[in-house]
Each structure stands twice: as structure tokens, then as C-alpha cells.
Amino acid sequence: MQEVLVLYLSNSSLEGRVVAWSRFDPSRESIDEVGDEPSVPYETGVEALRDGWRLFQAAQLVPADPGAEYATSFQRFEFWFERLKEADR
Secondary structure (H helix, E strand, C coil), X not given: CEEEEEEEECCCCCCCEEEEEXXXXXXXXXXXXXXXXXXXXXXXXXXXHHCCCEEEECCCCCCCCCXXXXXXXXXXXXXXXXXXXXXXX
């Protein structure tokens, strides 16, 4: 079974601070809302790697348009992780 974790970091480095996150765990009995954890699961992307998560997609580094450096938008530094675990039968 695949568990998915999405971490949004403060910058493009896996050592950047986690500012937002979402996790999908299909083994949970009830999935009310993705990302419903009350506290951050990891402080950095490196911590997730050390805990056995595998990184499979990292954010593209796209420069801001001139004059838009401080505009608010989507979270830019998105990293996707997966962890495989045995499914209960």
C-alpha cells in the first residue's frame, strides 16, 4: 500500500522548514480530510527521508516575473514523498 506525503518547504532545499503539508494514508479507517493532522509531521524534508520516506518529485525552480517577487500565490517549493507499507488483509 502506498502512503503519500506532500511537504511545502520554505525554500528549494530539502533542509528548508516545512510551511505546509498534506498526507494521504489509505490504511486509515476514516479519511475525513487530507492534511488533517494537528501538527507538522516533520520539520524538514531531510527528516522525512531519514524516517524512510522516498522522494519522487521535487519542485521546479521557476524564477518570479520581474515585479512579482513578493506577490502571493501557490506554494512554490512542493516535494512529494511516498512510503510503501504492508496492507492489512
